[in-house]
Amino acid sequence: MQIQVKCSCGGEKCPEWAIIELQGVVEVQPWYEGRPLHNLQIGTLCRPSSQENYTLTIGYHELTGSKVMLKKPLVVLQKVKPIPPGTPNTSNSSSPQVELDVVGIIRHKILFKTRPKALISKPQPVVKERSSSVPN
Numbered sequence: 001m002q003i004q005v006k007c008s009c010g011g012e013k014c015p016e017w018a019i020i021e022l023q024g025v026v027e028v029q030p031w032y033e034g035r036p037l038h039n040l041q042i043g044t045l046c047r048p049s050s051q052e053n054y055t056l057t058i059g060y061h062e063l064t065g066s067k068v069m070l071k072k073p074l075v076v077l078q079k080v081k082p083i084p085p086g087t088p089n090t091s092n093s094s095s096p097q098v099e100l101d102v103v104g105i106i107r108h109k110i111l112f113k114t115r116p117k118a119l120i121s122k123p124q125p126v127v128k129e130r131s132s133s134v135p136n
Helices: none
Strands: 003-006 016-022 044-046 053-058 061-083 097-112
Touching: 016 061, 053 097
Parallel strands: 003 097, 016 097
Antiparallel strands: 044 053, 053 061, 061 097
16 A cells, blocks of 8 residues: 655644653543543643743643653654545555645653642631620
């Protein structure tokens, strides 16, 4: 089978992607089961401009991670369309050929290797007001 790969973004202009690596499991709430996960917002990823650390907040949990360079870059591909057999530049085999387009390049991963910190807010202390009235 022949697979054609095209890069329509122009080589070095491909968008940069990153992998997020977590230790553990991210589970969906029971009321969300069965729904499509496409475009589901899992949490908030932040990087203060003065630091190289990243924070990922998922619900009431905060993870701290760092950016790590991959040994070998990865390419993100998208299947464009099957090429019908018998068209020019394809072999005369009976199976349809596949064409892939380069969507992005992954050169880094953000590694969260520590346990999450629980974000539990403290309840506001109750301040009892003193009565300024003096009993007669």
